[in-house]
Amino acid sequence: MAPNSDRPKSIIDSDERWVLAHECGHGAFFPFKLANDVVGWFLHSALFVPYHSWRITHSKHHKATGHLTRDMVFVPRDVNRYKLSRNLAELTEEAPLATLYFLFIQQLFGFPAYLVYNVTGQKYPSVSGFRRSHFVPSAPMFDARTSGIL
Numbered sequence: 520m521a522p523n524s525d526r527p528k529s530i531i532d533s534d535e536r537w538v539l540a541h542e543c544g545h546g547a548f549f550p551f552k553l554a555n556d557v558v559g560w561f562l563h564s565a566l567f568v569p570y571h572s573w574r575i576t577h578s579k580h581h582k583a584t585g586h587l588t589r590d591m592v593f594v595p596r597d598v599n600r601y602k603l604s605r606n607l608a609e610l611t612e613e614a615p616l617a618t619l620y621f622l623f624i625q626q627l628f629g630f631p632a633y634l635v636y637n638v639t640g641q642k643y644p645s646v647s648g649f650r651r652s653h654f655v656p657s658a659p660m661f662d663a664r665t666s667g668i669l
């Protein structure tokens with residue numbers, strides 16, 4: 520008997536759900552924008568991720584990945600912070616417990632902190648805390664053209 524065979528299996532697990540949600544955000548799962556938006560909204564909502572604001576910043580991320588001023592998700596570190604993190608990474612790269620710890624921290628706190636406080640995105644010194652959130656349509660990541668659909 521297979522493990523957990525008595526438990527009903529979800530049609531798709533959460534990783535698969537995220538892949539489908541991601542593809543909808545790119546407009547790639549269906550040939551119609553409306554279908555991508557409707558299914559993407561439901562899938563993202565089930566994962567507690569705001570669909571349209573994520574879709575907008577994620578699109579900007581793909582257009583400018585690693586760009587100092589235009590990437591919306593992973594803004595590269597300055598030289599000093601890069602050297603510090605590189606040294607830490609070199610010290611811990613062969614330590615499974617450190618890898619597990621960083622993975623745990625990233626998955627449990629990193630993505631929610633990005634959505635709520637834009638922690639890895641562009642810095643907006645004049646905008647504080649939650650006002651940089653993906654849950655706030657007037658956040659600086661969104662312009663007048665896109666904030667209307669949020």
Ligand SMILES: [Zn+2]
Pocket residue numbers: 541545577581
């Ligand atoms: Zn993508």
